[in-house]
Amino acid sequence: MGLQAAIGMAVPIAVMTLLGHPTLGYIAGSGAFTVLFAGASPVVERARVLPIVAAGLIVSAALGSLSAGNTWLVAVGIVVIALAAAGLSFGFRLGPPGPIFFVLVFGLSAQVTAHAAITPLAYTATIAAGCLFSYLVALSPLLIRRVRSHPSRPLRELLPGPAFDDASRMLLLRVVIVAVLGVLIGLFVDPGRSYWIVGAAIAVIGVAADRLAAFQRGLHRMLGTVLGVGVYALLAMLHPSGLWIALMLGIMQFSVELVVVRHYALALMIITPLVLLLTGAATEQIGSMDVAMERIIDTLVGAALGAASGVLHPRAAKQA
Secondary structure (H helix, E strand, O other): OOHHHHHHHHHHHHHHHHHHOOHHHHHHHHHHHHHHOOOOOOOHHHHHHHHHHHHHHHHHHHHHHOOOHHHHHHHHHHHHHHHHHHHHHHOOOOOOOOOOHHHHHHHHHHHHHHHOOHHHHHHHHHHHHHHHHHHHHHHHHHHHHHHOOOOOOHHHHHHOOOOOOOHHHHHHHHHHHHHHHHHHHHHHHHHHHHHHHHHHHHHOOOOOOHHHHHHHHHHHHHHHHHHHHHHHHHHHHHOOOOHHHHHHHHHHHHHHHHHHOOOOHHHHHHHHHHHHHHHHHOOOOOOHHHHHHHHHHHHHHHHHHHHHHHHHOOOOOOOO
């Protein structure tokens, strides 16, 4: 699966770079986030779940690109996407990594469309192509007979719901609170950074509904995300370009797939520079230490929001 994730990210970037359209490659590479979901499931079951994930990412990208350049539309869109993604993720038990990538894709799409010479339609079509490519790569093991002969549960069992228990309702409430507060803070600081503040907060919330875990995992994820910004700063000093970026992002995506389910804090240390490099390459801002410092501040603010929201959990709550 790590290899599939790497191929889904690196190949579109490398191909479009060689064809002279690297920006389209970076956009299509975002479609590789599709394969981060349902990683522990058999391929025959992933074949049913991943199209729904891809559809969510494409809708997020479309709304983000359409909102580009309008501060209020982007702000409202972040809250709406966070609420919808969290509702669907928790209500249908989608599992890790949860709603974070839908919010990040929305924000990334708005930012890239505002800075790059590309129309919303072209942007959406490009990321849809990237999602399709990654989906086909994820299904490639079905070429092996014993893999495709594995029994598969129906979709209603893979994604049971919609149903909300006390734990999932609390997680949804936390996401709504941090999304609204994160956007309000972003409006005062820099509206273009709101999605990162909210994304950092949602990353801290994760998919575990437990008061103690909220603080423990909040601290771990805060540290992982901040360290990830540090990794980005070091990589940015190398001023990578061309096929080197494709290689670096492919290695990062490979690493994320290996650790995202078992150790999300470590995954965030990789996901953070991955998204920053992807955004920086698409907007031609790689190497900006100002951006790196902004992301550190945004991450600390967002992670603090996410960890603080853990006080909403009752002390006696059990982990979902």
